[in-house]
Amino acid sequence: MSVTAASGFRASGVVAGLKASGNADVALVVNDGPSHAAAAVFTANRCKAHPVTWSQQVVADGRVDAVLLNSGGANCYTGSQGFLTVHRSAEHAAQLTGTSAGDVVVCSTGLIGEQLDTDRLLAGVTAAAQALAADGGPAAARAIMTTDTRPKEAVAGGDGWVVGGMAKGAGMLAPALATMLVVLTTDADVDAETCDRALRAATRTTFDRLDSDGCMSTNDTVLLMASGASGISPSYDDFAEAVRALCADLAQQLLSDAEGAKHDIAVEVVGAASEQDGVDVGRAIARSNLLKCAIYGEDPNWGRVLAAVGTTQAQFDPQQVDVSFQGVKVCVAGEPGEPRDLVRFDGRDVSIRVDLHAGPESVTIWTNDLTVDYVHENSAYST
Amino acid sequence: MSVTAASGFRASGVVAGLKASGNADVALVVNDGPSHAAAAVFTANRCKAHPVTWSQQVVADGRVDAVLLNSGGANCYTGSQGFLTVHRSAEHAAQLTGTSAGDVVVCSTGLIGEQLDTDRLLAGVTAAAQALAADGGPAAARAIMTTDTRPKEAVAGGDGWVVGGMAKGAGMLAPALATMLVVLTTDADVDAETCDRALRAATRTTFDRLDSDGCMSTNDTVLLMASGASGISPSYDDFAEAVRALCADLAQQLLSDAEGAKHDIAVEVVGAASEQDGVDVGRAIARSNLLKCAIYGEDPNWGRVLAAVGTTQAQFDPQQVDVSFQGVKVCVAGEPGEPRDLVRFDGRDVSIRVDLHAGPESVTIWTNDLTVDYVHENSAYST
Known part of the structure; x- marks a missing residue:
């Protein structure tokens, strides 16, 4: 109602x-x-x-x-x-x-x-x-x-x-x-x-x-x-x-219901030194077109996650960062971790978890993948 | 050589x-x-x-x-x-x-x-x-x-x-x-x-x-x-x-040669109070996925340009900003200007010009449109 x-x-x-x-x-x-x-x-x-x-x-x-x-x-x-x-x-x-x-x-x-x-x-x-x-x-x-x-x-x-x-x-x-x-x-x-x-x-x-x-x-x-x-x-x-x-x-x-999206992505940033650091890192990841395309292709491309983290001013040591996709820790301390083949993309929800190992704060930012349908819908909106 | x-x-x-x-x-x-x-x-x-x-x-x-x-x-x-x-x-x-x-x-x-x-x-x-x-x-x-x-x-x-x-x-x-x-x-x-x-x-x-x-x-x-x-x-x-x-x-x-791009876009910011303002405004426009999709669709969507300008801290008055596409001033002083039908997209080059009317500095940022091919290429890169 x-x-x-x-x-x-x-x-x-x-x-x-x-x-x-x-x-x-x-x-x-x-x-x-x-x-x-x-x-x-x-x-x-x-x-x-x-x-x-x-x-x-x-x-x-x-x-x-x-x-x-x-x-x-x-x-x-x-x-x-x-x-x-x-x-x-x-x-x-x-x-x-x-x-x-x-x-x-x-x-x-x-x-x-x-x-x-x-x-x-x-x-x-x-x-x-x-x-x-x-x-x-x-x-x-x-x-x-x-x-x-x-x-x-x-x-x-x-x-x-x-x-x-x-x-x-x-x-x-x-x-x-x-x-x-x-x-x-x-x-x-x-x-x-x-x-x-x-x-x-x-x-x-x-x-x-x-x-x-x-x-x-x-x-x-x-x-x-x-x-x-x-x-x-x-x-x-x-x-x-x-x-x-x-x-x-x-x-x-x-x-x-986001335009053209195939996946909903929860970007969880843990171990942040401050809430603002968590928000900044989460947003940087959520805005990486390359990563968002990778998710559309169901590719756990953690390198694109770290490349986005590196554009922020948040407190972290690149050699301490862990990244998980769907619960599989594919990057441990800035190096390859569990095999990326273990990552399963079933359904619409995708979970990306980044541990900065820099403090006690956690923040989740939600975004969508970047899809062919998004481009179609937004290239024809006003015409 | x-x-x-x-x-x-x-x-x-x-x-x-x-x-x-x-x-x-x-x-x-x-x-x-x-x-x-x-x-x-x-x-x-x-x-x-x-x-x-x-x-x-x-x-x-x-x-x-x-x-x-x-x-x-x-x-x-x-x-x-x-x-x-x-x-x-x-x-x-x-x-x-x-x-x-x-x-x-x-x-x-x-x-x-x-x-x-x-x-x-x-x-x-x-x-x-x-x-x-x-x-x-x-x-x-x-x-x-x-x-x-x-x-x-x-x-x-x-x-x-x-x-x-x-x-x-x-x-x-x-x-x-x-x-x-x-x-x-x-x-x-x-x-x-x-x-x-x-x-x-x-x-x-x-x-x-x-x-x-x-x-x-x-x-x-x-x-x-x-x-x-x-x-x-x-x-x-x-x-x-x-x-x-x-x-x-x-x-x-x-x-x-950018991945999947159909258009090269020159975002020219004039009338900026400082070079940094010009860079900030140009970058904000160049990063608007909505605008980049519009260009792919050959749509002179100047509202998406102003929406991007408004996310910056640059010096400008929203009611003073002009926007041109391909030399056609479709927005004058924050209002509709020349008809958008006059804008012609011929070939690969697209020109967007924003006049902030806030100072003497000019900056050009180059970007590409956001296309279906970009999404395809970047969703399949590592797999």
Whole structure:
């Protein structure tokens, strides 16, 4: 039930005609309260789309009443006309849902550098407002899909309260968010500060550690809204863990639907001197096109792992590093270890483990292989 | 004539049986003097192959008498046995050419993590020493090829002196060198310090600005040897310009032979506040898999260019940036400019120009598109 799993929320997804496919492309999620606490994290890209710069202002005071989302166009690099489109659509959604534009977050996804058809978008907002329903979560989740092959929804929670969410994204999953829109809702009674703290902690070890293709989007938004409708205030730890679990679930769904990928790769870095070292090493490995091609070819090419490790400034001694593929330690202390023939690639999941022997920290970065289908899909996206 | 274009050098390339293909795989280049000045630059990768750590010591005193090169194995992550192989092959080459091992540079290229067959290598060194000839440059250039489809050779020079060179490399061309071996020879009478200064200046704006696939090799070496056999000492500027021109020529040959590439892309960054900003922005663009796929699909997807620019810390205002493809300014001041339909992709060369409007500096980074053939070639390399 995704964003309508928590009480106090209504949602909808409708066809506005922004997508050439004729599929649903406008979604609306409304928080009916009694509370309207919210927090969000946005792309770290310095080239941000208009909906992101708008929404950063909306969220700043910790209150969000509704979120309007569209696929079929990112509304990014669209100049003053594009900014006007965001403003007008937020105004329209606010009017129809009885709130003010300054409390409406806007999210867009699709091609960059093209104007959205404002008439179609506004008509879509009208239709979405009319379609709002307490079981509208799945329709909303479908309406935000782009190259996703399936909607992503998840639910987690505690005793008498829940957190539910939806996500879209199938590429550009890195770093620090990706062409990724995520809306989380909860009926727990938590204030905006708690939402912010729990959300940042959760994204740091989930979405921020996805690195599908090393590309960072201009539109990424992860929004958490709390209605307080359950009347229950969980402990911070319980709440934070539920938000983390939800983000981890959605992140894995994004990973397993990454454009053209044949394998999901968990790059586990252990023995790092610091968490940052672990992240740096994991990311360097996850971004090696040569390694990602090797995994596509089911080749445990540990030399490409070490070549990537060597590009970082992390603390390690090249003659101490171990590398395992699928549990087989093919490199021990920088030399050939167990025979690479022992490595079996069965199914979609691939495990790469690197032991730096430099400290106590462990970090896992998730990525995908680089495939012929990835190239096909991304060479034909806008044409 | 590559490395034997300059007088004072002999070279050879022979079949030692290191490559399964049966193609030539051991090359030797000997400087017969009278001078033996030399300089080299090596991979910035912290995981360096044994031949690199060996050769760094050899070059330290500014004298090199010979360079032994092999394809068919990188001798990297091969432990103490691998180091012994380097040492023994250098000793053997030194003995056969009447010098000392401490003046013999060793370069290896091929798969990482596999031992070289020492018997075959040493027999190959014997054969290579016997085959040394004043016109042996082309044979040497062929013997260092791996996935290269053709040998790379070039000659430049001035009045009565020349610089010649050979290169191999067809992937991992980044940053700060790549699976790239380059040997340059000159009969100009220049000292080691001049060689070092000219070589570093040349590589900084040529090989260091190639970024084929974002991957950095463990074995890269660019070596310059001067015999002084012409008896002519050119001015520093003349010499440096010849070395630069030679490096630029070889770099373009490497680029145009990059694994599986369909297009060579020149990413020109103008209006940068500093050279480093230009390099950072150019590299970020050159490493965007999404953009590289778009070029493969001949799609002038300028949104992916700006998304890459936004990941850097360079000085720029997103609302001031212009982007041109093939001379068509498709993005002006962060908004759609001329119609993307005007962009024509004819032939192999693609030009992307980004104007940051932040300062006077210009930098060009060269890269390739990301193609189905790249994925095929790199998913099957070691198997």
